[in-house]
Amino acid sequence: MSLEPVKVDDEINKAFHPSASSLVRLRYTVLAQLLIVSLIPLVALSWYFRRQFFATLEARSHALLGTTAAGHAETIDRLIASKVATLRSLAHSSVFQLPPSKPEINALLAILRDMDETILDIGVFDADGNHVRYAGPFEFLEGRSYRGEEWFRRVAAAESAVYISDIYLGYRGRPHFIIAVRTTAGGRSWYLRITINPDRFNDIVDNVRLVEGAHAFIVNRTGVFQSVPASIGTVLERAPLLPALDGAQGIREVRGAGGPYLVAWSSLREVDWKLIVRQEVAHAYGPARRTAAWVLVIVLTSLVFIVAASIYATRTLVRRYSRSERDRARLVEQLFQAGKLSTLGEMAAGMAHEINNPLAVIVAETGLMEDYLDPTLGPGFDRAEFLGHLKSIKEEAYRCREVTHKLLGFARRTESRIGEVDLNRLTDETVDLVNMEIALENIEIVIERSARPLIVMTDAGKVRQVLLNLVRNAADAIGKDGRITISILERRECAGLRVTDTGCGIPPEHQAKLFMPFFTTKAVGKGTGLGLSISHGIITSLGGRIGVSSRVGEGSAFLILLPRRFDPKAPPDAAAMEKELQAVLGSPAGRG
Amino acid sequence: MDRKIKLLFVDDEEKFLTSTTTRLEMRGLEVHAFSDGFAALAATEKLDLDVALLDLKMPGMDGEELLKKLKERFPQMEVVILTGHGSIESAVTTTQSGAYQYLQKPCELDALISVISRAYAKIIATRRASKTARIGELMARAPTLTPLALLEELKKIDSDE
Numbered sequence: 241m242s243l244e245p246v247k248v249d250d251e252i253n254k255a256f257h258p259s260a261s262s263l264v265r266l267r268y269t270v271l272a273q274l275l276i277v278s279l280i281p282l283v284a285l286s287w288y289f290r291r292q293f294f295a296t297l298e299a300r301s302h303a304l305l306g307t308t309a310a311g312h313a314e315t316i317d318r319l320i321a322s323k324v325a326t327l328r329s330l331a332h333s334s335v336f337q338l339p340p341s342k343p344e345i346n347a348l349l350a351i352l353r354d355m356d357e358t359i360l361d362i363g364v365f366d367a368d369g370n371h372v373r374y375a376g377p378f379e380f381l382e383g384r385s386y387r388g389e390e391w392f393r394r395v396a397a398a399e400s401a402v403y404i405s406d407i408y409l410g411y412r413g414r415p416h417f418i419i420a421v422r423t424t425a426g427g428r429s430w431y432l433r434i435t436i437n438p439d440r441f442n443d444i445v446d447n448v449r450l451v452e453g454a455h456a457f458i459v460n461r462t463g464v465f466q467s468v469p470a471s472i473g474t475v476l477e478r479a480p481l482l483p484a485l486d487g488a489q490g491i492r493e494v495r496g497a498g499g500p501y502l503v504a505w506s507s508l509r510e511v512d513w514k515l516i517v518r519q520e521v522a523h524a525y526g527p528a529r530r531t532a533a534w535v536l537v538i539v540l541t542s543l544v545f546i547v548a549a550s551i552y553a554t555r556t557l558v559r560r561y562s563r564s565e566r567d568r569a570r571l572v573e574q575l576f577q578a579g580k581l582s583t584l585g586e587m588a589a590g591m592a593h594e595i596n597n598p599l600a601v602i603v604a605e606t607g608l609m610e611d612y613l614d615p616t617l618g619p620g621f622d623r624a625e626f627l628g629h630l631k632s633i634k635e636e637a638y639r640c641r642e643v644t645h646k647l648l649g650f651a652r653r654t655e656s657r658i659g660e661v662d663l664n665r666l667t668d669e670t671v672d673l674v675n676m677e678i679a680l681e682n683i684e685i686v687i688e689r690s691a692r693p694l695i696v697m698t699d700a701g702k703v704r705q706v707l708l709n710l711v712r713n714a715a716d717a718i719g720k721d722g723r724i725t726i727s728i729l730e731r732r733e734c735a736g737l738r739v740t741d742t743g744c745g746i747p748p749e750h751q752a753k754l755f756m757p758f759f760t761t762k763a764v765g766k767g768t769g770l771g772l773s774i775s776h777g778i779i780t781s782l783g784g785r786i787g788v789s790s791r792v793g794e795g796s797a798f799l800i801l802l803p804r805r806f807d808p809k810a811p812p813d814a815a816a817m818e819k820e821l822q823a824v825l826g827s828p829a830g831r832g
Numbered sequence: 833m834d835r836k837i838k839l840l841f842v843d844d845e846e847k848f849l850t851s852t853t854t855r856l857e858m859r860g861l862e863v864h865a866f867s868d869g870f871a872a873l874a875a876t877e878k879l880d881l882d883v884a885l886l887d888l889k890m891p892g893m894d895g896e897e898l899l900k901k902l903k904e905r906f907p908q909m910e911v912v913i914l915t916g917h918g919s920i921e922s923a924v925t926t927t928q929s930g931a932y933q934y935l936q937k938p939c940e941l942d943a944l945i946s947v948i949s950r951a952y953a954k955i956i957a958t959r960r961a962s963k964t965a966r967i968g969e970l971m972a973r974a975p976t977l978t979p980l981a982l983l984e985e986l987k988k989i990d991s992d993e
């Protein structure tokens with residue numbers, strides 16, 4: 241029998257095609273997994289490298305600023321040391337007698353200032369602290385007594401005979417600091433002092449532009465500015481935003497009004513001051529932050545691309561999946577149809593008998609009527625006789641029609657449709673069909689109907705196909721003389737059809753293979769081995785279960801369980817159905 | 833032919849049985865019709881039948897079984913199968929069981945009568961052959977028999993159908 245292409249209507253597409261909601265669920269699941277797999281490494285890597293980058297950057301900035309501070313402190317130290325050395329060599333030289341004359345000291349200041357423009361003035365003091373000689377802008381200082389001044393007491397007492405003061409105002413009322421040395425001449429102590437112009441000193445100290453946005457200044461041990469650029473403060477003020485300056489060198493980050501600052505410090509050797517280099521963090525990290533911003537842009541762009549690619553890939557995947565599912569459903573449906581056509585073919589052979597017998601009657605009746613009219617044979621026309629024959633011809637013709645109708649009724653129902661089915665009625669129709677085929681094998685078919693009509697939402701055509709297959713199998717198992725009992729079972733969650741026969745039974749080793757395709761014990765040409773596997777496929781596709789219990793020599797019982805309402809979108813719990821199936825099969829009535 | 837063909841006709845299809853019986857009788861056959869294999873077999877014992885016309889698919893005893901039993905009890909009887917459920921398998925098995933012909937319903941009455949006639953002709957031929965063989969055998973034994981005994985034997989052979 242050739243298979244015609246089977247038209248698959250929308251209903252069946254819906255039934256066997258994954259529903260829209262499950263496809264949406266699949267799409268989101270796949271998308272989420274794709275995104276998790278691709279984004280987590282990207283984000284983790286970005287975060288890790290960003291952390292590493294900033295840690296390295298911070299270390300580098302700190303090192304750079306610390307080095308700057310140390311280097312600059314060294315420079316300032318050398319500057320001060322050179323002034324001390326100049327003063328000491330002057331004090332011990334024999335260029336002039338102490339105290340020098342006014343012209344001598346003026347000339348000396350000129351020479352000194354020529355060498356070092358930070359030097360403001362110079363003075364000579366006797367052992368009692370009297371300002372004996374002075375050269376510089378503050379002439380009124382000459383002759384004053386410095387006996388009670390801090391610096392004088394210190395340099396007079398100091399071991400090293402050199403003293404460098406902090407910045408102070410002194411008699412002149414202007415900030416300055418001094419370097420004083422003690423010397424001896426003619427058995428008397430003399431003191432030479434130079435004053436350093438803080439403004440010029442500031443310029444030198446702040447002349448550090450090694451690092452962008454950095455400023456250098458000097459504070460004493462109490463945190464008072466000794467040298468400071470005008471943009472930051474003025475000397476003798478307390479320096480703001482200073483961390484605890486522990487140790488000779490260090491670096492800290494401090495928060496201020498203008499944002500966080502990096503503060504590096506380095507102690508001077510010549511004097512108990514600390515050189516501070518302060519840099520705004522924004523300046524320190526600025527270029528790096530720009531790089532980081534670019535990296536962020538690249539990462540975000542990648543994210544967008546990954547998300548877009550994932551969405552596209554998911555959509556393609558789901559579309560292909562859905563297409564292949566549709567193809568699969570179509571193939572399955574074609575297989576079901578093929579099974580049905582094969583059954584139909586087998587039945588057609590058996591049903592020829594059901595057609596040929598009435599045809600034989602019709603031929604015999606008409607022949608007899610001809611014989612009546614044949615003068616050599618019959619007695620001629622007999623009205624009553626003829627009417628009887630015509631009636632029986634008509635009856636036989638109707639018999640033929642009934643057979644073809646039943647057969648076509650089974651063949652025609654190709655469209656799959658879920659609808660309300662009364663299992664009692666469906667069983668009656670099926671038995672009608674089988675009876676035509678097996679009536680003469682002395683097989684009795686008993687239908688055990690449910691107490692009330694058992695209405696199930698399912699595909700009537702398919703269930704009929706399966707039931708027909710089971711009943712025909714049962715008849716084959718019996719051969720001749722036996723009974724087939726079809727029971728319609730009403731269960732709480734589902735409905736059942738049980739076909740019990742008094743046939744040969746199925747050996748245990750065959751029971752496991754029963755529902756496998758192409759498994760058959762029939763002779764070649766008698767069966768395809770597809771009937772039960774197709775039945776299994778059909779029942780499963782309708783959310784039901786099919787099972788068997790059998791004992792060799794006693795018979796077999798096949799059981800179909802169907803959900804009361806089959807909804808392809810929400811298939812019933814297969815495990816629960818299987819449990820129910822085993823429960824019914826295991827019950828004493830379940831066996832043949 | 834001064835003797836009617838005696839036909840056993842078994843078919844569960846009553847209407848077919850009666851109308852076909854009538855038609856055959858109209859054509860000079862002696863038809864013994866039964867719709868049941870067991871009844872047919874029981875009646876055959878008393879009737880001296882030539883040809884049997886059997887349906888295959890019947891409730892109770894089917895045609896194949898009846899064929900075997902008839903052939904067993906009346907080896908000379910020729911059996912014609914007339915079935916609505918024709919298949920190569922059943923044709924082969926019935927022929928192997930000794931059926932003379934296998935016909936399928938619906939069948940033209942002339943064809944049916946022709947087959948029955950040929951079956952009957954075969955029976956006649958077989959009977960004659962058997963009679964000739966027996967006479968030949970008797971003549972071979974003749975020297976050992978008394979003339980009276982020989983005459984008796986010949987009469988017996990002649991009267992046997």
